[in-house]
Amino acid sequence: MELHFPAGSPPLHVIAAAKIAQIPLTGKPSLTSGSPPTLLLETGQRINGANDILRYIGRIASLPNFYERDASQSSQIDEWIDYAPVFGSGSEFEGACAFVNEYLLQHTFLVGNSLSIADVTIWAGLAGAGLRWESLRKSKKYQNLVRWFNSISAEYDAVLSDFTATYLAKKGSTKAAVSKPKETQAASNSQSTVVENGVHAFEVDLPHAEVGKVKLRFAPEPSGYLHIGHSKAALLNQYFANRYKGQIIVRFDDTNPDKESSEFVDNLLKDIETLGIKYNAITYTSDYFPQLMDMAEKLIHKGLAYIDDTPREKMKEERMVGIESRCRTHSIKQNLDLWKEMIAGSERGLMCCLRGKLNMQDPNKSMRDPVYYRCNLTPHHRIGSKYKLYPTYDFCCPFVDAVEGITHALRSSEYHDRNDQYYRIQTDMGFKRVHIYEFSRLNMVYTLLSKRKLLWFVQNGKVESWDDARFPTVQGIVRRGLKIEALIQFILEQGASKNLNLMEWDKLWAINKKIIDPVCPRYTAVIEERRALLVLTDGPKDPFVRILAKHKKYEGAGEKAVTYSNRLWIDYADAISISVGEEVTLKDWGNAIVKEIKKDEDGIVTQLLGVLNLEGNVKKTKLKLTWLPDTTELVRLNLINFGYLITKKKLEEDEDFVDVVNPCTKTETLALGESDMRNLKRGDVIQLERKGYYRCDVPLLRSSKPIVLYAIPDGKQQTVGK
Numbered sequence: 001m002e003l004h005f006p007a008g009s010p011p012l013h014v015i016a017a018a019k020i021a022q023i024p025l026t027g028k029p030s031l032t033s034g035s036p037p038t039l040l041l042e043t044g045q046r047i048n049g050a051n052d053i054l055r056y057i058g059r060i061a062s063l064p065n066f067y068e069r070d071a072s073q074s075s076q077i078d079e080w081i082d083y084a085p086v087f088g089s090g091s092e093f094e095g096a097c098a099f100v101n102e103y104l105l106q107h108t109f110l111v112g113n114s115l116s117i118a119d120v121t122i123w124a125g126l127a128g129a130g131l132r133w134e135s136l137r138k139s140k141k142y143q144n145l146v147r148w149f150n151s152i153s154a155e156y157d158a159v160l161s162d163f164t165a166t167y168l169a170k171k172g173s174t175k176a177a178v179s180k181p182k183e184t185q186a187a188s189n190s191q192s193t194v195v196e197n198g199v200h201a202f203e204v205d206l207p208h209a210e211v212g213k214v215k216l217r218f219a220p221e222p223s224g225y226l227h228i229g230h231s232k233a234a235l236l237n238q239y240f241a242n243r244y245k246g247q248i249i250v251r252f253d254d255t256n257p258d259k260e261s262s263e264f265v266d267n268l269l270k271d272i273e274t275l276g277i278k279y280n281a282i283t284y285t286s287d288y289f290p291q292l293m294d295m296a297e298k299l300i301h302k303g304l305a306y307i308d309d310t311p312r313e314k315m316k317e318e319r320m321v322g323i324e325s326r327c328r329t330h331s332i333k334q335n336l337d338l339w340k341e342m343i344a345g346s347e348r349g350l351m352c353c354l355r356g357k358l359n360m361q362d363p364n365k366s367m368r369d370p371v372y373y374r375c376n377l378t379p380h381h382r383i384g385s386k387y388k389l390y391p392t393y394d395f396c397c398p399f400v401d402a403v404e405g406i407t408h409a410l411r412s413s414e415y416h417d418r419n420d421q422y423y424r425i426q427t428d429m430g431f432k433r434v435h436i437y438e439f440s441r442l443n444m445v446y447t448l449l450s451k452r453k454l455l456w457f458v459q460n461g462k463v464e465s466w467d468d469a470r471f472p473t474v475q476g477i478v479r480r481g482l483k484i485e486a487l488i489q490f491i492l493e494q495g496a497s498k499n500l501n502l503m504e505w506d507k508l509w510a511i512n513k514k515i516i517d518p519v520c521p522r523y524t525a526v527i528e529e530r531r532a533l534l535v536l537t538d539g540p541k542d543p544f545v546r547i548l549a550k551h552k553k554y555e556g557a558g559e560k561a562v563t564y565s566n567r568l569w570i571d572y573a574d575a576i577s578i579s580v581g582e583e584v585t586l587k588d589w590g591n592a593i594v595k596e597i598k599k600d601e602d603g604i605v606t607q608l609l610g611v612l613n614l615e616g617n618v619k620k621t622k623l624k625l626t627w628l629p630d631t632t633e634l635v636r637l638n639l640i641n642f643g644y645l646i647t648k649k650k651l652e653e654d655e656d657f658v659d660v661v662n663p664c665t666k667t668e669t670l671a672l673g674e675s676d677m678r679n680l681k682r683g684d685v686i687q688l689e690r691k692g693y694y695r696c697d698v699p700l701l702r703s704s705k706p707i708v709l710y711a712i713p714d715g716k717q718q719t720v721g722k
Contacts, residue, residue, distance in 0.1 A: 002026045003053070005037040010167055011050035013084065013124035014039075014057065017117050019159045021061035051081050058117040067117050072363055076111045080118035087125030093132065097142050104144035106419055108438050113416035115152070123152050127168055147207070206240050206408060208435050214246030215407045218277065219285075219397070222252050222381075223259035224451035225466040225473040226271035232442040232491045237410055238277050239492060247280040249404060253397070254286050255390050257378040259451075265381075267466070271474040274484060285396050286382050288403065292391050293343075295399055295429055296354055296373060300335045304428045305372060307338035309351045319368045324360045328369070342375055345388025350375045356395070358424055366421040370394045398422045402431035409434050412441040442491070443502050446644035447472050453657050457645065462661070469697075469710050470642050470665055480642065481685055481695035481712030486512035502650055510715025516685050516693060521550035521557040523677055524587075524626045525637055525688045528670040532575035533630065534608045536592060539566030543629060548588060550676075560676035564589065567630035569672065574625050575605040583616055584623040587689065591616030626689045633675035636706035639694065641667045673707065680707060 007029035018025040058067025299305035341349030354373035372395035467475035543565040551557035596609040698708035
C-alpha cells in the first residue's frame with residue numbers, strides 16, 4: 001500500500017500504527033500542501049483523510065483489539081483520535097499533557113486493558129512535538145504520561161526505530177523518543193535493562209514508593225497449587241520488596257469454602273518456599289471475617305449497601321443493561337432484617353445477597369452494584385461451620401489491603417476494569433486508597449492456567465496429580481526438570497510489562513538449558529528395542545575399567561567407572577546408518593571399522609562385526625557412536641517424554657477446552673543405562689549423550705523396576721504430543 005501526503009507533513013500516527021501492526025506501507029510525500037493524506041490500496045481503491053486511514057489500519061491489523069472492540073470501547077477510541085490534534089496546538093499542548101496525565105493515574109492504556117490505535121495516536125502526537133515534549137519528559141511534572149509513553153516506546157522499539165530516524169529526527173527529537181538512554185531509564189516507571197559484569201539486571205520502578213515504607217501482599221486463593229502465572233505475581237512482589245526494602249505478607253484469600261482446603265494451603269506454602277519468597281507474615285482473609293461483617297453492616301446503615309433477593313440470572317441480566325434492582329430502595333430496617341436472615345443461613349437468607357450501592361448506569365459494569373456477600377452452608381476448612389455467609393473477593397480485598405497497611409496492591413491487568421470499583425469501595429469504607437500496580441498476566445502457549453480447568457484434568461485422571469510434569473504448576477514444572485533460577489530469570493526479564501503476550505515455553509526451557517548444561521553429569525543409554533550388538537573381533541576378551549569424568553568441563557560432576565569390552569550394545573538407529581567397511585568413532589574410546597553386518601529374515605540388523613582402529617582420525621568419521629558394554633551390570637531405564645495437554649496454542653474465550661484435549665501427552669521408551677546410574681537420586685538432572693537432558697523421577701529401588709527419567713525440553717521447538 002502507498003501512503004501519499006504533503007512534503008513535510010507526514011501523518012505520524014498513521015505511520016506509527018502501521019509500523020506497530022507490521023503492515024507494509026510505502027510513504028510518498030507527493031501531495032501539495034494542505035491536501036489530506038491518501039492511502040492507495042492494491043485494488044486501486046483510495047482512502048482519504050488521516051483518521052479514516054488510521055481506522056482502516058486498525059481494522060486490518062492482526063493485533064487483537066487494536067481497533068475493533070465493543071461499541072463502548074470503540075467509541076472511546078474514536079474520541080481519543082478526535083482529541084489528538086490538540087497536541088499540535090502550541091497554546092494547548094501542556095494542558096493536553098496535564099489532562100492525559102491525570103487520566104493515566106488510574107489507567108494503563110487509554111482504552112481497556114490493551115494497546116489500541118488511540119494509544120498510538122496520542123503517542124505519535126507527543127513524539128512529533130519534538131524538543132518540547134522531550135523537555136517535559138525529562139521533568140517529573142507528568143509522571144503518569146511519561147510512564148505510559150516510555151512503556152510503549154520500549155515495547156515497540158524494534159519496529160519503530162526506522163520510523164523515529166526518518167520522521168522524528170527532523171522535528172528535533174532523537175532516538176530517545178523510542179529507546180530510553182541508560183542514564184534516564186531508572187527514573188521512569190517502566191522496565192529497563194542494564195548490564196553489570198555481562199549479566200542482565202532488570203530494573204522496574206514502583207510508582208509512589210518510598211524506600212523502607214513499601215508493604216506488599218501476595219494473596220493466592222487456596223483452591224489449587226501455585227502455577228507459573230501465580231509465580232509472576234509472587235516474584236514481582238519479592239522484587240519490589242527487595243528493591244524498596246519493604247515487607248511482604250502472604251495472605252490466603254480463603255473466602256470460598258466450596259473450592260478451598262488445607263491441602264492447598266500446605267502446598268502453596270511449599271511452592272512459595274520453592275520460589276524463594278521471603279515473607280514477613282502469613283495471614284488469612286478468614287482472620288478478618290468479624291471485621292468484614294461489621295463493615296458490611298456499617299455500609300447498610302450508611303445506605304451504601306442493600307440486601308437483594310433477585311435470582312442470580314436475572315440480576316446478571318439487569319447489571320448488563322443497567323437496570324436497578326427493585327430491592328435497591330429498601331429501607332435500612334428491611335436490609336438489616338434480611339441481613340440477620342443471611343447470618344442465620346435461614347431459608348429466606350439463602351435467597352439473598354448483599355450488594356454495594358454504587359452506580360447502575362456506570363459504563364464500567366464492575367461498578368454496577370457488585371455483590372459483597374453470599375450465603376454458603378459449606379463448612380470452611382479453617383473455621384468449620386461458624387459462618388453461613390462469606391464475602392466476595394471484590395469486597396474483602398480492598399478492606400483487608402487497607403487494614404493490613406498495604407501500600408501497593410499488585411494485580412494483573414485482567415482486573416483493570418475493577419480498579420475503579422476497588423477505589424470506590426475503599427472510599428465508601430472510609431479508608432485511604434491503596435495504590436494499584438498492574439502487570440500483564442503470564443500466558444503460555446498450549447497451556448491452561450484456570451484452576452477449574454486444571455482440576456478437570458486431575459479429577460478425570462488425565463494427569464496423576466497437581467504435581468504432574470505436564471502441569472504448569474510450580475511443582476509440575478520443577479518435576480519436569482526446570483530449575484527455579486530459570487523461572488525467576490524468565491519472569492523478571494518480562495518485568496512488570498503491561499502487554500498481554502502469549503509466551504513460548506521454548507524460551508523458558510532455553511534459559512533452563514543454559515543453567516543445567518554446564519554442570520549436569522553425562523551418561524550413556526541405549527534404546528532397548530531392536531538394539532544391535534557390535535562385536536569387536538580384536539577387542540579385549542577380558543573387560544577392563546576406566547575412570548572417566550562425568551562432565552569433561554566441570555570437575556564437580558564427579559567421576560564414573562566405564563567398562564570396555566569386545567561386545568557392545570548400540571542403538572538400532574545407529575546400526576542401520578552404518579555401511580560395511582565404514583570407519584566409525586566409539587565415544588571415549590577411539591575408531592573402529594565395521595567389516596560385516598548381519599540381518600535376520602526380516603532385514604532387521606542384529607549384529608555388526610568390526611575391528612578396532614584406535615589410531616584412526618576421529619575428526620574424519622561421520623558417525624560418533626554411544627555404546628554400552630554387554631554386561632549384567634547395566635540398569636533398566638524408562639525414558640518418559642511429555643506433550644502439551646491441549647493441541648491449540650491459544651484457546652478462544654468461547655471455546656471449550658475439552659474439545660482440544662491432546663489424546664497423547666505421554667510416551668515411554670525402555671532403555672539400558674550404564675551401571676553408574678544406579679546411584680542416581682530423585683531430582684538429579686543428567687544428560688544422556690546424544691539423547692538430551694533428563695530428570696530422575698524414580699531412582700533405582702530394585703532391579704526389577706526401571707529408573708524413571710523425565711525428558712527435559714531444551715528450548716528447541718517440540719512437536720505437540722511428541
